[in-house]
Amino acid sequence: MKIVVFTKAAVPLSSAIRIDPKTGTLIREGVPLTANVWDRDAVEFALKLRDRYGGEVIALSMAPPSGIPALESLIGMGVDRAILASDRAFAGADTWATAHVLAKTIEKFIPDYDLIVTGEETIDSTTAHIGAQTASWLGVPYVYYVYDAEIKGRTIVVRRFLEDEGVDEVYEVEMPAVVSVLKGSQVPREISLSRKLAARERIQTISNKELGLDPECVGLRGSPTVVAGMAPAVYPPRKKIVLQGESGEVARKLVEALKQEGIL
Amino acid sequence: MWVYLERDGDKRLKDVGLELLGKARELAQKLGNSEVGGVIVAGSEEMAREAIYHGADKVVIIDNPDLKTYTPMEYAEAIAQVVQKYKPEIFLIGATKRGRELAAYIANTLTTGITADCTALEVDPKTRDLLQIRPTFGGTQLATIRTPQRRPQMASVRPGVFPKPQRDTSRTGEIIVERVEIPTRRTRLVSIEKRIERDIADLPPVESADVVVAGGRGLGSAEGFKLLIDLAKLLNGTVGASLMAVRAGWAPHTRQIGQTGKTIRPRLYIAVGISGAIQHLMGITEAKTIVAINPDPHAPIMENADYAVVGDYKQILPALIEELRRLKNQR
Ligand SMILES: Cc1cc2nc3c(=O)[nH]c(=O)nc-3n(C[C@H](O)[C@H](O)[C@H](O)COP(=O)(O)OP(=O)(O)OC[C@H]3O[C@@H](n4cnc5c(N)ncnc54)[C@H](O)[C@@H]3O)c2cc1C
Ligand SMILES: Cc1cc2nc3c(=O)[nH]c(=O)nc-3n(C[C@H](O)[C@H](O)[C@H](O)COP(=O)(O)OP(=O)(O)OC[C@H]3O[C@@H](n4cnc5c(N)ncnc54)[C@H](O)[C@@H]3O)c2cc1C
Structure with a gap:
């Protein structure tokens, strides 16, 4: 089994976000990037399959060089090796252009892959697009929200959960295929520090020189969507009316106020 | 201006599709009364009529017995074919779990972009661009996204963001049944079961x-x-x-x-x-x-x-x- 696991070197929510005023895209340079939290579920899922059926798990990320620590931490978890697709030309990519680079990297560098595993979504832009778009670029079937799987010959039998319908489904999918892993469904294993420290030599960085993609079809220039504006979200200011005192009295005041607002 | 109308089982449509028809109607007016259409996979005429009562002028029912059960790749391929044929300027999808699964694959097949989880949609009548507004960074920022060069422009919207329009049974529209062929199935549904979740009370989500x-x-x-x-x-x-x-x-x-x-x-x-x-x-x-x-x-x-x-x-x-x-x- 050759399993490719995707990871985004994401901007941790705790850090101050900076937006490029010209392009409206996120500035990822100079920001300490960490592997998207939900990708740890994907890695755990992939490692479990490898431990059961044998083979190799390869992490793949499109990111600036500051994305290397994210890949190192996944190697620390037990991923065998990693590929970083990194080029100035890839900067500012939307999901279409991101999936394009990821799919082409796989076609060229891991053509004999059996399975691609992604996180459900990222913590910083949460589109959940990349899995489906990669499947479309590669022309392979895909299933989202998977939490368990079994390999049967050339098919993978996946179990998934649709939270909004409260429904479990089992699908049989021909490989190669793409699956996204239900967030929070796995217990990611610990990072081995010694493995992580020696991870650098297991990371291969490739640029567009090796990939040879048309610069018009990658990065900001290749992105069909354009961020036309970014503004802090304004929410209705709150009234901040403090109600204090004997509880019966407070309850009466509150009910009166909610009646006035037309809620009761 | 077209909308994907997701089924809720075999009998009815999910509300989110009807909500989007309402929004599409409003945007269509701003663009000089362009047409509002809907796509249902393996649906009934009754569902199509419901869509018309909620604002659709035209509803395509994809008729292929093989598509009675949902599988992501096959559904996405079929929907993309219909969109390709009718060439709407804008195609909207309800971001249910299944909708999120389908949306980006459809967009990619149509070589166009898509914006996820919009909370507001506007149109620019001059460029006919759809202004796709979505919260980002945990709701602290609002991004406005355009798809200037490609058509259709695609966006997904979570259920409940837009109000469901009034049902108007006097509305009329066209129902078209399209036989859509899909490539050999590569995903098969083995089983489906409702999860009995232990909840603290029998109350709505x-x-x-x-x-x-x-x-x-x-x-x-x-x-x-x-x-x-x-x-x-x-x-x-x-x-x-x-x-x-x-x-x-x-x-x-x-x-x-x-x-x-x-x-x-x-x-x-x-x-x-x-x-x-x-x-x-x-x-x-x-x-x-x-x-x-x-x-x-x-x-x-x-x-x-x-x-x-x-x-x-x-x-x-x-x-x-x-x-x-x-x-x-x-x-
Ligand atoms: C990446 C990340 C994601 C997170 N996502 C979420 C999320 O989705 N949702 C979420 O909720 N949190 C989330 N958290 C956790 C969040 O930071 C807080 O830890 C959490 O919301 C605190 O829960 P709490 O208010 O119940 O508890 P506490 O912060 O412990 O607050 C308890 C409150 O109860 C009050 N209290 C005590 N006694 C009484 C009494 N008798 N009557 C009335 N009030 C009383 C106290 O004064 C206190 O204000 C997330 C954190 C991280 C880092
Ligand atoms: C504020 C903001 C809003 C945005 N909105 C949109 C939008 O609506 N539409 C759009 O097309 N683009 C949008 N983008 C661009 C988008 O964030 C990037 O293209 C991003 O690289 C991938 O999207 P995502 O983070 O949403 O990934 P998701 O699709 O949510 O990620 C799913 C999984 O794919 C994998 N993955 C994601 N990114 C990478 C990567 N770079 N390398 C390897 N694996 C990866 C991970 O396993 C991840 O768990 C937005 C960007 C910003 C800053």
Whole structure:
């Protein structure tokens, strides 16, 4: 089994976000990037399959060089090796252009892959697009929200959960295929520090020189969507009316106020 | 201006598709009355008529017995073929779990871009661009995204963001049955079963309720939720929880509100024993009215409430429940 696991070197929510005023895209340079939290579920899922059926798990990320620590931490978890697709030309990519680079990297560098595993979504832009778009670029079937799987010959039998319908489904999918892993469904294993420290030599960085993609079809220039504006979200200011005192009295005041607002 | 109309089983359409038809109608008017269309996979004429009653001028039913059961790749391929044929300028998809699964594959097949989880949609009549507005970075920023060079312009929208339009049975429209061939199936459904989730009460999910009463660590025990359930029932609402209450095992994770839980837009949100951490507040910024019940007047939730009730919930809630019962008996 050759399993490719995707990871985004994401901007941790705790850090101050900076937006490029010209392009409206996120500035990822100079920001300490960490592997998207939900990708740890994907890695755990992939490692479990490898431990059961044998083979190799390869992490793949499109990111600036500051994305290397994210890949190192996944190697620390037990991923065998990693590929970083990194080029100035890839900067500012939307999901279409991101999936394009990821799919082409796989076609060229891991053509004999059996399975691609992604996180459900990222913590910083949460589109959940990349899995489906990669499947479309590669022309392979895909299933989202998977939490368990079994390999049967050339098919993978996946179990998934649709939270909004409260429904479990089992699908049989021909490989190669793409699956996204239900967030929070796995217990990611610990990072081995010694493995992580020696991870650098297991990371291969490739640029567009090796990939040879048309610069018009990658990065900001290749992105069909354009961020036309970014503004802090304004929410209705709150009234901040403090109600204090004997509880019966407070309850009466509150009910009166909610009646006035037309809620009761 | 077309909309994907997701089925809710074999009998009806999910509301989100109808909500999007309402929005599409509004945008179509701004673009000089362009046509509003809908696509249903393996649906019935009755469903198509419902779509017309809710604003569609034209509904395509994809008729292929092989598509009775849902599988992502095959559905996405079939929908993309219909979109390709009718060439709408704009194609909208409801961001249910299945909708999110289909949306980006369809966009990619049509070599166009897509914006996820828009909370507002506008059109620029000059360029005929769809302005796709979505919250990002946990709701702190609003991005406006355009797809200037490609058509159709695609966006997904979560259920409940736009109101469902009035049903108007006098509306008429065209129903077209399209036989769509799909490539050999590579995904097969083996089984489907409803999960019986142990919930704390037989109450609606948090994302669809008008009133949400939520509890946090300050409740001190699972017992505390009983009062919340009583209050929620009196208000025809439901119960929610903070991450800490979920971690304590007092409520299922499906009821968690916040950044890693649900984003809700109720008319009334009552936070009981919740401190109001930023990750929690992210899920309730669009609540119309917020009431907080907390003994600590400086808890962040109190700064972010319309009514900050200072006190112990064990005293406040019984008094509030009594007051509401009295009001109910009066009416
Ligand atoms: C504020 C903002 C809003 C945006 N909105 C949109 C939008 O609506 N539409 C759009 O097309 N683009 C959008 N983008 C661009 C988008 O964030 C990037 O293209 C991003 O690289 C991938 O999207 P995502 O983070 O949403 O990934 P998701 O699709 O949510 O990620 C799913 C999984 O795919 C994998 N993955 C994601 N990115 C990478 C990567 N770079 N390398 C390897 N694996 C990866 C991970 O396993 C991840 O768990 C937006 C960007 C910003 C800053
Ligand atoms: C990446 C990330 C994601 C997160 N996502 C979420 C999320 O989606 N949702 C979420 O909720 N949290 C989330 N959190 C956690 C969040 O930061 C807080 O830890 C959490 O919301 C606190 O829960 P709480 O308010 O119930 O508990 P606490 O912060 O402990 O607050 C308890 C409150 O109860 C009050 N209280 C005590 N006694 C009483 C009484 N008798 N009557 C009334 N009030 C009383 C106290 O004054 C206090 O204000 C996330 C954190 C991280 C890092």
